[in-house]
Amino acid sequence: MNDIQTAPQTDPAREAAIAGLAAQIDLAEPATILRFGAATQTRAQEAANAMLEGAKNAETGEAGQSLNAMLAALRGFDVTKLGEKPGLVARLFGRAKAGVGSIVMRYETVRGQIESIGDKLDHHRTRLLEDVERLDRLYTATLEWFHALADHIAAGELALKRADTETIPALEAASTGPDPLAPQKLRDARAARDELDRRVHDLRLTRQVAMQALPSIRLIQENDKALSARIQSVLANTVPLWRQQLAQALAIHRMKEAGAAVKAATDLTNQLLTANAETLRQGNAEARTELERGVFDMDAVKRANAALVGTIEDSLRIAEQGRTARGQAVQELAMCEAEIRRALTAAKARTEPGKQ
Template structure:
């Protein structure tokens, strides 16, 4: 918050205390009839009775309206001012500043916090990005809002003073209505007790040619009396509504006073505290980020040391094992020698089997040759001519 705004808020504190210390008078509860009123009040009632011309309907219709003239001017002045401003701006400003400050909750400053499903669904920024984006403009936002709150405070102070005047004039109007009502009731009593009976006697005593006119005047008098009674009744209703408006004005005024006090307290005390907490939050966040970076660097160093030691052990084992091995592994030589012996033995076995098979085949061939010769010799001995031709195909032994 700007220093000028803080000084202005502190200067306004005295004015706030002054307007909140004003005590408003209470309205009088009951009507005082003319016979029970003191001399000054009775004179005021008699003065208002003289405003009534029972033969003039306009005087009856407008009876008591003069009391509201000054009050109407004040109300119109206030309404003209209210028309040109938004409804509830001070409350909106307070909600704005609370929302701005609450945006820096501890949970959202934690960059390790996972986004909720709603934040993912609506595409909200990650906590750290959101934090940075908000802090870039938060000081300007707070300065703007404090300026706005200061302006609202001045308007509310003006409204409170206007409400003081409105309350006083409304109370005067309330008391003035009591005088008009007392005057009207006194006039009604006078009409009922004196004027109308006298007129009735005039009608009874009037000659026949004047009787119609006198009777009409009596009816007009009674109608005017009834109009006045209705007017007095309306004034009583107006007084009741006016009495109800007095606590309403006071309630609105008390709300404005409370809001002015809250705004001033926010400007003088709360906003600087929030700014301090914001500065601490930023420092804590930066410290946390630095600590995280240092921790990650240390973790990386430890991981590298551990991984290198494990890799060195594995590589050393492999190299040493290879260094201690011969050109040929004894197992490989032993297996090759066994395979070679088996091959030689298998070759000798196959050769023996082949020699045996060839001897058997030769024996079979000799046997077949002997059988063939015997067959051919037998055929030649029969002399059928077949033997000479057949015998030539067989070689001699």
């Protein structure tokens, strides 16, 4: 608050300036009261316009929008999810994990957007820095205006003190004299004194406005500085870090893919090795089984022997049956022959009596 305090009362230069301002006031000339501090008060309008322009500065709003757009673009391209597996919904609708080529194409698109926004932000940052310098000059001018108002107020108070202690008492003493216009002069002086008092009060109000403008200017200036610093940080740190993160994510993604390929090759090698071992074991078992077998299997020898025994037994049985059948045939043939003989004998006996 030291920069908005009035200069010390013991400053000879300021006392001389205040005395000069007070000397411009003449209660007998109302115009001097009307003009007193008018030029200084006009600075209030200039300061108000400057403050309004700073408050509604479109560059600040556009810079904030561009900064938000860049941050949204950076957040929208989340490189940390590059290696994540797609969810069920993504798999159902065919939105599977993007390959490196697709990621790079998306990056090129987003990079173009970021570079375009970055150019705008750099332009906004330049304008914001210019606004900071302009506001700094405005602050200095407002501070000078504040001190000028304080000098005018001190000069007005000095003129009021002289009016109360010198001018008006002298007119009061003269009003009782023979001059018939003395009372009117006294009344006019008192009216001028009241007008000067109101004028000093107005100057005090204007000085209060100047006092309020000073922190407001600093607040706008600090906001512009903070936004400019934020833009600088995003351009110098956030964007490069995002690109570095993308490069690292792509490298890690490629390493994962290479690791998966190596794992697949190792798994295939192990699978082939195991399959070959199993095939060798099975072939060896079959070969050794065949090698350890005899020329004939015992089961086959047993079956052949049983068949041979059966054949011999069948032959013997059939031969026995043949002998039996032949024996019976001999007897039957003998019987047949005997019957033939009897028949022939019987026929001969019947023919012989006929011859007698």
